[in-house]
Amino acid sequence: MQAAPIRRSVDLSAYPDLVVVYLGFRVTRWRGLLALMGLGRSIAEAVRGQPEGLLAHENLMFGLNHVGMRQYWRDLESLERFTRSEPHRTWWRAFSRDSQGSGFWHEAYMRGGMEAIYVGMPAPVGFGLFAPERVPDGAFLSSRQRLAA
Template identity: 85%
Template sequence: MQGAPVRRSVDLSGYPDLVVVYLGFRVARWRGLLALMGLSRGIAASVRSQPDGLLAHENLFFGLTHVGMRQYWRDLESLETFTRSEPHRTWWRDFSRDSKGSGFWHEAYGRRGMEAIYVGMPAPTGLGLFAPERTPDGAFLSSRQRLAA
């Protein structure tokens, strides 16, 4: 006979600027599967390099054609530094030009707020399931700007 499960929590007081990012990649065509395989190798290499500010990384599976990850970052500044460096910068530029039969999304949650971006997704997901859509342009273009909105 087993006893009651052990309850645990965490003390986040040492992480006042913590940002949690969920990222998803959805394959819509066969070309997207090839893109996913290439991207997976790049992400694994990036995580192994332990970028400054990345506290933890977990892979997630939403379905056979929809995979993702959850990352915990010390602060928005370290996350932004990573996204503006190689290889992320090149991957994002190339994906923005040709999604290769796939969709991508991310949602970021922090003490400053929440924000999201969805690119080439065939249907709403995450926050897009209930929140009204807004075009990410002008003062709403970057993650930092969306977090402040």
């Protein structure tokens, strides 16, 4: 007779402002492979540097040409501080000017809301599979503003 599987859970009471972020990178043209390799090295280096507030980082694979990560942040302020600092600021500006044959998305989940952005994705993913599309401009441009909407 086989033993029952061990059940486990976690106590998140020490993390009332926890933010979970899923990020995805999809190669849409051959050129995107080079972008992915460069970005992958840069992200690994940033994670090794243990940014303030980053609790955990996991790499994920959604498909042969679609990879990503899941990150757990102590709070939205820590995540925002990281996204506004180097090297993230440079990555995002460069990607915003030229996606280099790739698409990018993120979805953030936290107490008080959820938000997402999809850039250059050839087909909907995540929330985009069921929620109506909205253009991220004006008061809907930043993560914090999308959370308040």
